[in-house]
Amino acid sequence: MNKVTASGNDGLWARIRGALGRGADAHVPAYGQAAIARNPNKKSRLAQRIDEEMRRSWTHAAERNVSLCVVSLEMDGYAEYFAAYGRDAVEDSLETLEGTITALLPRETDRCLRNGQSGFLLVLPDMPALMARDLASRIAVAVRREGLANRESHAGQVTLSTGIAVANPQGNLDRAVLDAASQAVKKAQRRGLARLEVIDLRGRNERQRKAA
Template identity: 80%
Template sequence: MNKVTTSGNDGLWARIRAALGRTDAAVPAYGQAAIAKNPHKKSRPAQRIDEELRRSWAHAAERNVSLCVLALEMDNYAEYFAAYGREAVDESIEALDSAISALLPRETDRCLRHGRAGFVLVLPDMPALMARDLASRIAVAIRHAGLANRASHAGQVTMSMGLAVANPQGGLDRAVLEAAHQAVKKAQRRGLARLEVVDLRGREERQRRAA
């Protein structure tokens, strides 16, 4: 098991743990309204994900290699938001971003924000087993971060993940991204800090044969 370090970020982690350890954090009046605001608006993070997916799809299709998309989402986000408030949640998301980014194997890999409390990793030319190993190491890093969450029976922040694997051919097919998002939802229905994997390669082969 790889050791996860937070060298140079000790002050940040200390502030986050102090903020999340408060027992008197007030619930902001805008709580759930803020969560639901503009759910269908395509934000700049969504545009960056689309651009990265398009670039990575073309890269994988040109080289005839696989493409993995790993979606991550904080478990019980609404309860966490209500318990700690926006500022503490934003600090936690920043810390999670740093922990995940530190584990990405290539300089070209990016941890992209998605929605209120999620991320997407678009990983061209990465075998499914390597992507699963990366997901496992990310889970360890999140656990080691120890971000308190009294709203969860785990006692700390957890993230569930959905991994979709495809063999890109031709023009961009966003089904791989949707499959990753659906997989993370399925993982959350099963519990906390789980990984669900969807392999689309068999489906793609059947579609090519039927064409």
Template identity: 50%
Template sequence: MTDTAISKEPSEPFWTRVRAALGAMRPVQQERAPAYGQAAIARSIGMKPKLGARIEEELHQGWSQAAARRVSLSLVVIEIDRFADYFTAYGRAEADDCLLTVMRAITDILPRSGDSCLRLGAASFVIVMPDLPALMARAIAAKMGDAVRDLALPHKESHAGIVTLSMGLAVTNPSGNYDRKFFEAGAEALKKAQRRGMGRMEAVDLRPALERKRKPARAA
């Protein structure tokens, strides 16, 4: 697995960041390049992924920042619909172009300088957004899906006819040490969206359950 990232940095040309991302996708010591074969892609989609160091770092930092400031933390987990079929139909070069084009569309929607689109596995992405209202996070995720649809990238193996994204959004109010269940909630929301069809988004707000848990029990 890989956790290639493209950050929203207005001062740096996009294609400079693309070249850096492509370089990060090449094999490095003690880390394998992403596998693009049909079987490898199929295995990586729909399975519990092993998070890369960059994604773990973003999750821990976002959690700590939000906990310290007592604000919410939003997480978006994204997957390109039927990417294994896309690879089979169009080949590796087109798959690479598709991935980077999608990452660019996602990155352009990110609301703040320094926000990153982190690549996970063959066709998945992770975005960590601390101190962002839940409604705004949902609106931003929806814009990402719309932006990719507007690209109208052909996908003849998809019922939609074009490349689409499925997304899971999780929101929480962090406290204490980072809880991996937060990422799992976002990943589960993504799976729920995929069960409903392509180009869908599901959201889960963990805050009400946390508030109930933190309230002291009433005296009998």
């Protein structure tokens, strides 16, 4: 009877054990966690910047009785891209994407914020939903023109999917709009590459005011 062992092929079995160990957490790969561990304060700084921008923009929109759009952009197939190209190459690509997005923002006060390991967040007060959709479309075109190679993608290059949440701010900051943008981009990615999904919370806000 033949007996299969890992002798002489420890590296392969280590990789297999590592992949199995990640299981349901494959979307946050071990190498990504290691990168965060090397810079434990980075995540908290990013979260603080997002919180500050959300509060400033929410107050601005509420005081002027205008809408607020939150745009979440996420690199498609991040885990596979990281595994194929490595941390430094991925970071270079993210920096290029950040510059591409920033160049298209319509106002000097608009900021492109890094969000998590592989995404960006735009918090846009006083921007109608149609204008936010147009901005997302122009960003997608600009990203395609960059032509950042990605052999792990069916597109052959890096792509971003986009989720937009729009609300009419009233009172104190409601983080539901941030959660909605995150849900929208996840839904977009389930549909394919470089997709767009919009969640409009304005009807919900109106119902809540009537109920109050």
